[in-house]
Amino acid sequence: MARPLHKFSAAEIRNAHPGKHSDGGGLWLYKQDADHAKWVFRFTVHGRRREMGLGAYPSVTLAQARDKAKAGRALIEAGKDPIKDRERKRREEARQMHLLQDVALDAFESRKAELKGDGMAGRWFSPLEIHVLPKLGKVPVSELDQRDIRDTLAPIWHSKADTARKAMNRLSICMRHAAALGLEVDLQATDKARALLGKQRHKAQSIPALPWQEVPAFYQSLDEGSPTHLALRLLILTAVRSKAVRFLHLDQIEGDVWTVPAENMKGRRDATSDFRVPLSSEALTVIEQAKPFARDGSLFPGARKGVISDMTMSNLMKRRGMEARPHGFRSSFRDWVAEATSTPHDVAETALGHTVGGKVERAYRRTDFLDQRRHLSQSWSAYVSSREETNEAKV
Template sequence: MGLGGYPTLGLAEARKVAQRWREVAAGGRDPIKEREAEERAARREDISLAIITADAFEARKAELKGDGTAGRWLSPLNIHVLPKLGRVPVTDLDQRDIRDTLAPIWHTKADTARKAMNRLSIVMKHAAALGLDVDLQATDKAKALLGKSRHVPKNIPAMAWADVPSFYASLEEPTPTHLAMRLLILTGVRSKPLRLIRLEQIEGDVWTIPGESMKGRKGQTPDFRVPLSIEAQRVIDLAKPHVRNGFLFPNSQKGVISDMTLSRHMERRGLEARPHGFRTSLRTWLAEATDAPHEVAETMLGHTVDSGVVRAYRRTDFLEQRAKLSERWADYVTGGAGQVVKLAGGV
């Protein structure tokens, strides 16, 4: 049994290694086979699911929002998969391993389980691209073993648009919470960009949200412009005395108000609806009380419409049309008649 050549292996180290293998042989085991098993184990560690997952993540970072710094891409795997399967070589991973790992959350946390399964599939494809002999059908087979999820997704409760004016009228205190809720209703944006709004993002009657703050927007996605109605500008003016470190809606300690702050305000009022639901209120109003085209109405909510090719040629964000609709929505919310809106030019 060769131990290695000089000078890679010195005399003192060679004596130590030789003694170790003599003891293995004295114990009735084959030292050559024992060493080969250790080498295989070392190679297996290099292709563990944890290591291949990290490599796959690095390869995909450029496609992820903020280069994946928020950790949302990895979190379903880090929490629910890697603690159990992280040390398993990807070449040994099969559908039974995946089924047993995701079974506890398959019906109770369906969305998280789906994300974990999809990302496992991406990791397996990455392993195959590295030349590893993996079962690319393992995730599909695991889905077949797990069966259809019994989980029924629930939509976020939304307030009927007919009830929005009375709720808006109740937000009469000039506090960050009341003012943030008002601006949320008026603009139809998501909670995160609303809570993180900064004074320098506002120029006249346009609020420009950085692209990285928009949900689902990755890479070099352009910023999103939000038209501000006269009422929205008034709310912003009322909020300016609260500004701290550039943020329009700071909390009482440091940073900005939390999403939970807005939700709890509605809970204390005994309302089932939640802040995010005002986007549904606005979208339903657009459908039922205006003749706004689909792409304009969807853009009001910051949704991406059409394919990338179509968007590349249609370089407009419908700002002018959205400004008119925002003004009408503000008029309705603050007590206007809410009559059917006709936009000039058939838009």
């Protein structure tokens, strides 16, 4: 015999005394007093007696509670547990509600091992942090579409093209990461946003460099013996990036070889890929002249703390009315190598710390051409200091 349903009217429920009241079909009202009551669905599934809360009364009305109980009975008839089914739905909803800012941080954490210095410099995450997350960070990734992305990056798409491109690429990685987490996302959203934004007008400009023929005159003008002058001299002589010079520590030098830690070398992600720099006699002289300024082992300390800033060297050149900047001396050196020497391409590129050849080729070729680069460095130093030993580097 079927159990009777809908035993009570709304008025009877409202006026019911404290206790447990069955409406039929497993729906019960547990009433503590006039102000506190809750709906409960009692059922048996897979041989287990269970109770599932359906909400507080009167926030959940009698009609709503009956609808919930009816849905529960339908699940039982289908062989499902209503409690487990509700938990599953909640998990799915939680997955759908993952915010972009959470996914972006998780994606960043999972990729730290691939990044130089475990991404501590912030260059991977900063395009997202500055240009994307302030607007879209609290949006569930499942709701992100190409229009959201277009509207967010449109203000910088042409004016800061390189930054916008990086932000778009990072966002694409985040979307793929979300999909790997099992979230429902539109993996084509970034590609469609690019189509909406159109081709970027901005063209990247190279950092101005001093023609190699003019480097000796500038080098010799750095004659004050100050930390700034000496740092610039060493930067020119070694053709490394300014960070390597600024963070030079005396324990990195052994004999005539300076080993630059991987974290100070752009693009060297492997923790073991430190970079050996051969030091010419002129470079060793500069280092000796700088030692009296050293503090806590740092050869070029800042005025108060830390190390000399990148802007210190740039500002010196700016005050002299020069368009060229410190980083440009790498180009000056490379042009001199190409035009004034017969140095093999791989040796010249390795001298700049560039990766040469594909992954397989590098796996078999372990040399960093240190001996050849030592001769090249000596010839370049002789040239810029006007004590040229030969007209062509012997490598």
